[in-house]
Amino acid sequence: MSHLRGQVEATIASFCFGVAPIFAKKGLMSGLHPFYGVLIANGTALVIMIVLALFSRQAWQWKSSQTYGLYTAILAGLCNSVAIITFYWAMSIGKVALVVPVTCIYPLFTMLVAYFFMREGEAFDRYTVIGTFLIVIGVILTI
């Protein structure tokens, strides 16, 4: 059941990731620099998450959070910032038809890094490896 929940959540996340750029594109059609758009979208989400945290137990769990978890979350944020900045930089100087397919290979890097650094927590078998490769190739072909 929990596997199904994880799969459903990842699928709905995919839907949200697919629909969000439509609105972002509409906003960018005004000629706005992409960084301002990302800042508004990011700021909106930040305010919502702060409000949600204040009205849930999460705000209180902050004190008991482990330092390791905080550091790795900050590293994740830094990685995400690098990804956003390089993505928009690449989009501004290169062709969308080239940039988007190349960035779509990121599940391969996740799989590679997980294989070397998270082998204890990740179940690797031929289905996962072949499935990931097929998805990446399929997405690149479709774009």
Next chain:
Amino acid sequence: MDLSIFLSIVCAIAWGVQSIYLKKAMGSIPFQMAILITLTVNFLILILLIALGIGKGFSVFLTLPAPVYFYFWVAGLLNFVLGRGLYYSSFRFISVTQSTSISSTYPILSVAFAIIVLGEKLALHQWAGIGLTLFGVYLLMVKGKR
């Protein structure tokens, strides 16, 4: 190598590695807190970049029309709150590789939207791409059930 391709590869690596750090972080802190921290880091870096002179300064925000704000509010809600929230949450139930692969299939949804709603026609290689992606998702789902 073309600079845009190099940047795209850096982007893919950063996105790929980000998931690993998140999964590790969520072993110690709640996933809502992980979202909050990553959003805060992103926000501060973007503020810093604009302060350093990228764009035309902060006064731009005063001149933006309301519809532009609306579009980015919706984009932020869909991408950063709902999308990321569910994506991070799924790490608790399936492996980070499976979650990242499944959530990366969103271009297929865009294509499906284009076919159903806009009536667009697809080339043969695009149909092949959809088939490969769906089969890849099927393999991950089969794996997930085991």
